[in-house]
Each structure stands twice: as C-alpha cells, then as structure tokens.
Amino acid sequence: MAIKKSELYSSLWQSCDELRGGMDASQYKDYVLVMLFIKYVSDKYAGVPFAPITIPAGASFKDMVALKGTSNIGDDINKKIIEKLADANKLSDMPDFNDATKLGDGKEKVERLTNLIAIFEKKELDFSSNRAEGDDILGDAYEYLMRHFATESGKSKGQFYTPAEVSKVMAQIIGIHKANTSAATTVYDPTCGSGSLLLKISDAAKTEVTLYGQEKDAATSGLARMNMILHDNPTAEIKQGNTLANPLFLNEQGSLKTFDYVVANPPFSDKRWGTGVDALHDIHARFQEYGVPPAKNGDYAYLLHIIRSLKSNGKGACILPHGVLFRGNAEAVIREALIRKGIIKGIIGLPANLFYGTGIPACIIVIDKEGANNRKAIFMLDASKGFIKDGNKNRLRDMDMHQIVDVFNKQTEIDKFSRIVPFDEIEKNEFNLNIPRYIDNSEPEDLQHIDAHLLGDIPKADVDTLKAYWNVYPNLKASLFTASSRSPQFYALTVNKDAIKTTIYQHPEFVRFMGQMNALFEQWQTSTTTTLKDLQQGHHPKQTIHAIGESLLAAYTGKALLNKYDVYQHLMNYWFAAMQDDCYLIASDGWKAGTYRVLVENKTTKKVSDKGWTCDLVPKELVINRYFAVKKAAIEKLEAESENLSSQITELEEEHGGEDGYFAELDKVNKANVAARLKEIKGDIEAKEEITALKKYLDLTEYLATANKKIKEAQVKLDAAVLAHYPTLSIKQIKSLVVDDKWMATIAKDIHTEMDRISQRLTHRIKELAERYETPLPLQTKTVADLEDVVQAHLTKMGFAWN
Secondary structure (H helix, E strand, O other): OOOOHHHHHHHHHHHHHHOOOOOOOHHHHHHHHHHHHHHHHHHHHHHOOOOEEEEEEEOOHEEEEEOOOOHHHHHHHHHHHHHHHHHHHHHOOOOOOOOOOEEEEEEHHHHHHOOOOHHHOHHHHOOOOHHHHHHHHHHHHHHHHHHHHHOOOOOOOOOOOOOOOHHHHHHHOOOOOOOOOOOOEEEOOOOOOOHHHHHHHHOOOOOOOOEEEOOOOOHHHHHHHHHHOOOOOOOOOEEEEEOOOOOOEEEEOOOOOOOOOEEEEEOOOOOOOOOOOOOOOOOOOOOOOOOOOOOOOOOOHHHHHHOEEEEEEEEEEEEEEHHOOOOHHHHHHHHHHHHHHOOOEEEEOOOOOOOOOOOOOOOEEEOOOOOHHHEEEEEEEOOOOHHHHHHHHEEEEEEHHHHHHHHHOOOEEOOOEEEEEEHHHHHHOOOOOOHOOOOOOOOOOOOOHHHHHHEEEEEEHHHHHOOOHHOOOOOOOHHHHEEEEOOOOOOEEEOHHHHHHHHHHHOHHHHHHHHHHHHHHHHHHHHHHHEEEEEEOOHHHHHHHHHHHHHHHHHOOOOOOOOOHHHHHHHHHHHHHHHHHHHHHHHHHOOOOOOOOEEEEEEOOOOEEEEEEOOOOOOHHHHHHHHHHHHHHHHHHHHHOOOOHHHHHHHHHHHHHOOOOOOOOOOOOOHHEEEEEEOOOOOOOOHHHHHHHHHHHHHHHHHHHHHHHHHHHHHHHHHHHHHHHHHHHHHHHHHHHHHHHHHHHHHHHHHHHHHHHHHHHHHHHHHHHHHHHOOOHHHHHHHHHHHHHHHHHHHHHHOOOOO
C-alpha cells in the first residue's frame, strides 16, 4: 500500500540526516540530492529510447546498488556511475563520493555510502510507474529536503534556496499563470541557485515554457541542472558563471539575450558585484540608461541586469533588501530614473527572517515593461505582518500567499495593507519608496480616557470602534448600552458585566447571524462532500485542494466580520496535517480501507515488536464510533469506574500517608506491603482502625484490578471485532467514514472555532471597557476612605492611635 507523503519525506530526511555525521549540511545535500537524481533518472529513463537523459550501460541506480558493502564503493561510484552519467549528459561539478575528509575512511565510508544507497531503495521511491504521481511526490520530496538542508546550512550557506512560499507568490504576480504561453515563452533567472524559483514559475504556466538560468557557484549550478531534470524540465539551459561579469545568454551579435519573464533572488547587498565588471563602459549597456550602482552594493546592479534582460513587453520580479527603496546617492538617482520610466509596477514588503542566509526583511520589486510609458502610479503592498514562526525562521502561510496574490493582481486598496501610490506623491517624497511612508500598518493605540476614569461610563469613541459588529447587530448595541446622563460622548452599560456574554449570545440578531453562517458552511459542505466522494484512483490531489480551497474562499467572500483568508487557512492547516496524505492514498490505491500490522524494530537488538494494527485512511476510532458505539460506551463506563477506584485509593493514601498515618510504617504503599502489615497486626485490638483502613485499601486495589481486567478483555474483544469488520466495509461506507466523519467533521469544527473567536473578541472587548471604567476616581476615593475608617476603628479598639 502507498506510504503517506508526509511520512515518506520525514523518514527520508531523518535517514539522510542520521548518516550526515559531522559534515556540513550545505555539503551533504550534494550527496543526497545526487543520489535522488540517479534514482529518478534510472527509474525514468533507463532503457528508454530517445529519452532526454542518457543512462549509460552500467551507470544506473541498480548498478550502484551492486556496489553496496564493497571496499572500493566510493571510487567505483565516481568512476562507474557518476563520470559516465556526467559525460553522457553534460553534467559538471558532481560531488566526490570517495572524499575521505567528508565521508570518512575505510569501513566508515563503506557503511555510510551503503546505508545512503539503501535509503533510496525504498519501494515508495519508485518513479518508474505513474508519471504524474511520481513527479508530484518527487518534486515535493525534493522541496522538503532542500528546505531542511537550507535550514541546517547556517547563515552564509543557505542562499541556494528561495523559500517555496515566496517563489509561489512571485510566479503568480508576474502574470505567467494567465498568459497564453507556449514552448517559445522564455523564463530566465540570472542568479538561479538550485533552480527552485525557476521551477515555480514554470509550474504556474499553462503550458511548458523554456527555462534559462545562470549560477555563479559551480556545485550549485550542477544542482540546478539536476533539479531541472528531476522536475521533468530536461531541456532547461543552466550555465555556470558570474552573471554580472560574464553573462552567458547572448544573441548571435553578442548582445544580451532578452526574455519574456525574468525572476531572481540575488545575493543581498553584494559588495563584490563589480569584480570583473566595467560598469562605466559596460558592453551590454546595463547601466547606461539609469546610472551606475555604488561600488560596494550590488542590489541595483542585479535589478538593472534584469531590466536589460527583459523584452520590450517583458515582466519580472526580484527579491531585494528594503534598503533599495530608500538609500540615497547613486541608488537614489537610479531609483528616480526607474520611477520616471514607469518600469516599476509594484512593491511587496515581506516579513523579516523569511530567507535562509539572512534575517533582514526583504521586498519583491515587480517590473513590467508593458504599458510603462503610461504608468502613473506604483502599487504598494505591506505584507510584513502575515507569517507564522517555523523553527528559527518565519514562513508565509497559505492565507498570506493567497491574499498577497489576490490583492496585487486585482490592485485592491486595503487600509493598512495596500495602496496605489501616484507618482506625484512619490515625487513629493523625493522618490523615496520606503513602504511605511505610504502605508501605515501600525495598530491604533488603545487610549485611556481620563474623564471616564474620573467620572465613570464608557467613552463613545471606544464603543464606535466596534462599528463592524454594530453593522451586523444594529440593535445589540442598544441592548448593551444606553446614553450617559452626563454627556452624549459616553455610554453607560445596561447589563452587569458578567451578563455581557449571555446578552450577546442570546440576542436575536446574533442568533440570526450565526444561523446564516452555519447555513453558509453547510451549503459549501454539501457541495464539497459530493466533490470529494467522487474522487477516483489516479486523481491529482493538488488540483483537488486548489478547487475546494477556491470554492471556500468564494463562499466567504464579502461576509461581514469574517476574514475569508482566516477561514481558508483552517482548511489548509488540515490539508497538510492529514487530508493530503489521505488524498494521495486514494490517488494511489482507491477507496480501500486496508489494515496492516505496526512492526517496530529495536535499533540496538534488531528485535521486531508487534504494536498492533492500524488503518491510515480509516482510523479504527471512526469505525468504532459508527458501528460499535454500544461496546465503546460499555468500555467507557468501566473506565469511569476504574478512574473512580483509583481516586478512592489516592484519597486513602493521602488520608493515612502522614507521619502519624496508618501507612507511615510502610516503605512503599502497595498491595504486598499492605498485606504484610495486615498480617503483622492481625488480632491486635488496639489496631482496629488501622486494620479497617488497610483492608479497605486491599479491597479497593482488588476491585481496581478486576475493573482493569474487564477493560482489557473488552478492549481486546472490541479490537478483534473492529478488525474483522474492516473487510466488510463497502466503498460507499468507506467514503462516508472518510469524507463525512473524518474530513468534514474536522473542517467544520475548525471553521466554527473561527466564528467563536470573532464572537469572543466582541465579548472580551466590551468586558474590558466595562472593567476599565467601572470604578471612577470619586468611588475609589470613597472606598479607600471607608476602608481607612474600618482600620482606624480596629486600631482604636486595640488601644492604638493613628494620626
């Protein structure tokens, strides 16, 4: 049966990481990814005529397997496998599998390489069968490994990888997803690293497009070439060299080749960009029109190279540090020229600490030559607050990515998030593009009202900030507040602060709104349930989640109080937590509820233990709840009895466990020691109460043992009955268990918690305001005076005088 995707990736990473030893992750990744590459191309192209990749005789993964355990394994991998593959496919800078400094000597090297090969022998890593599924799993496995290697590689060595979330955003905002592309459409990345950004752009296109990439680092460029092949882009051109000093994609005349789309994540603030570059006399005229970047900062050098590499209607996006938006001198001159030319379509400010190799915040500069002459504004978007912590880095959530793309592509202006900024406003700010100058994303300060603290009541301004709620519940406000008798600028609370929640939750308008929201979800649930139950073996899970995700967003678009992206994130969280694995199981095996034994091998003794049975698609708890509810209830009753007996035993131990207690003489309170003590004091008339307590303890432990035995027997019988029931499940029943009881039940619960959160926010805010101003200064003064009088009276009675 198919393995869960998440388990495959994590086990692959854990296995590889265990074999890493002391080697730096940035180096070890080369060995692991080359191994993955050889496995993939061997499965895919070995023996296939006219294949885009040649697998020479004796150089396949099977031939590598034959080298396991041999004393010359490292040298043989180099000569018999790597060299042949590299020569046949023009690959370069492959890692040395015989490097003792990295892999160890003698037995250590043999074992490490043998174990590494064994990892890739997993039957789940067979890429020869279903191409669509295989490529999907391979691509995600590769992405998973790359992200983990980047995380482990340290500050200066993780730059080979652009986070997938940022790459996806860039792919959507440059417009390739809606363009009429063809094989003639060209996409270029001048600092392509491992090629992950290029591939995300390619994935977004409707058709196959032609990819070009240049990478300065030799090993990383080799990695990019392999990455292209692994992702079914074997014709992509990846060249190695310094893009600024020696751009390698040229026309026949020697001028820069131009492309339809250019994307890049260049090294931030590259101090050595000018090495080998004569900027003032650049033969490619990259700096002629806009100006020469400063000698010690290459951000604009890369941006100008991108602009020069675009066709007259080309579009591009470049990740750069925020400094490019506001730094002065030479960069200010370039920035002004770019703005006046209308080249910059938009700027997206990203959260800090997204990228590997640096923690500084960055932005995406979106370039669009089409319509540049008529452009009169720049679209700015501040996405700096939308992220989640992921280890020591930040990461864009699915909701963040979707909102950025939606808002940017529709050029929607949202308070504190996005704006169309006209050129004349930018000019007034001396062409400074620093986003906070144009978008204030700060949260409004929760001001304390001195007058309300002095005289009581709640300021009208505070109540008015809840306008979004009053628009939905127009009469609820009157049920909670009345105009203050002392001023129209204040409200008095009409209910006790402890009744605020009840007043809100029982109000007819609140009840009606919640009913509407429940009906809205049920409508989406009904439609989506039909879609999910229609899934067939061989379906594409990514298309499935895209379709139901878009339908959920559409259902909640424009709904008051709710942020549709928050709702969407609940779905995506569950997708990655469980539903994705289920959909891949269905795509592989169909609607089968296959059970299997859970066998765990002890790493030291190699002994295998049987931990019972399970079913991935239909967990046994679902079957129990639906078909064995009576037996489950009986066991729960026994468990409650057991818990009650345990509590009585604990109480007895606490009651008699002190220094003078009946259990004080015992080294440890247990059945054997209590029985021994009882035998010791048998017949002692003075120990009558102790004997009673000890007998009660023994009786309770006996009852508990009997109850636990009954529980165990009932659980064994239930487990056997449930296991026997699985083969009788029809496909219709399996679909109902998975879609209704598992998926939809979880999604419904998660989305309803979002509604609860919104309601609780209103309740919490009103209660907070009520408590803030409930004790005005005169009342506080009187309370203090009254308490002072009470204390003075007590002191007087005691014969003390207080002056």
